[in-house]
Amino acid sequence: MKNNPSKFKQVLRRIASVIRSIRYRNQPERIVAMGYDEMAGDYGNWALRHERPDRDKYTKLLIDNVPKGAKLLELGCGPGDPTTKTLAQHYAVTANDISESCLELAKKNAPNAKFILSDMTALDFAGETFDAVVAYYAFHHIPRDRYEPLIKQINKWLRPGGIFMAALYPYDIEDLVTEDWHGSTMYWSSFDEEKTLQLISAPGFKIIEQSKESAIEDGKETTFLWVIAQKYS
Ligand SMILES: C[S@@+](CC[C@H](N)C(=O)[O-])C[C@H]1O[C@@H](n2cnc3c(N)ncnc32)[C@H](O)[C@@H]1O
Numbered sequence: 001m002k003n004n005p006s007k008f009k010q011v012l013r014r015i016a017s018v019i020r021s022i023r024y025r026n027q028p029e030r031i032v033a034m035g036y037d038e039m040a041g042d043y044g045n046w047a048l049r050h051e052r053p054d055r056d057k058y059t060k061l062l063i064d065n066v067p068k069g070a071k072l073l074e075l076g077c078g079p080g081d082p083t084t085k086t087l088a089q090h091y092a093v094t095a096n097d098i099s100e101s102c103l104e105l106a107k108k109n110a111p112n113a114k115f116i117l118s119d120m121t122a123l124d125f126a127g128e129t130f131d132a133v134v135a136y137y138a139f140h141h142i143p144r145d146r147y148e149p150l151i152k153q154i155n156k157w158l159r160p161g162g163i164f165m166a167a168l169y170p171y172d173i174e175d176l177v178t179e180d181w182h183g184s185t186m187y188w189s190s191f192d193e194e195k196t197l198q199l200i201s202a203p204g205f206k207i208i209e210q211s212k213e214s215a216i217e218d219g220k221e222t223t224f225l226w227v228i229a230q231k232y233s
Pocket residue numbers: 029032033036047075076077078079080083096097098099102118119120121135136137138141142
């Protein structure tokens with residue numbers, strides 16, 4: 001993706017990717033964690049260079065609507081710049097990621113946030129712990145069968161009236177493994193727009209904002225579905 005690797009390197013990468021996807025076929029979260037551990041720095045630099053207008057637009061919407069000092073959980077925070085860093089200037093942030101290397105960078109970028117190294121689908125908090133839960137561009141790395149229980153958990157963790165905001169991949173993708181996401185093997189999984197919205201509404205969320213936002217990433221248009229949902233009071 002970044003450079004133009006030689007044919008030989010491409011073949012080696014393909015072989016390594018196939019081996020990893022077979023070895024961890026029942027543990028896709030290991031593929032994700034290993035991939036981001038390998039390229040956390042590269043991903044972080046890329047995310048800063050390829051700033052998506054939708055990222056800033058929705059961060060601003062959140063800041064305009066969720067009061068300063070609120071308790072916020074960020075799932076899949078990545079290297080923490082620009083998002084965790086900005087959110088931590090406004091909120092009491094607990095940030096999570098499955099990649100240790102991403103969290104090491106995020107700790108430097110947002111030193112006043114709390115961090116939890118974990119698969120987001122294995123997290124647990126008491127009911128009504130947070131005022132807001134956000135996930136920027138991270139859900140498409142979790143298997144489909146974990147979407148529904150995770151969204152139910154998010155609903156439980158939020159206080160009544162609390163906000164869930166996420167940027168999700170609105171595509172029908174099941175257990176896809178690719179060999180070159182920033183040079184590493186990566187796992188992808190998502191639902192189409194209709195099913196995604198249905199899954200979010202189901203546990204007791206009212207969708208108050210939804211929009212498909214496109215941006216050019218490495219010369220290719222990439223679209224995310226942004227959703228802001230409010231837990232019923
Ligand atoms: C595309 S990056 C987005 C990072 C950051 N949110 C941003 O806006 O740049 C996806 C992030 O989600 C994290 N992630 C993927 N699956 C995860 C899981 N099951 N639990 C926690 N974090 C996960 C990855 O490690 C990675 O940091």
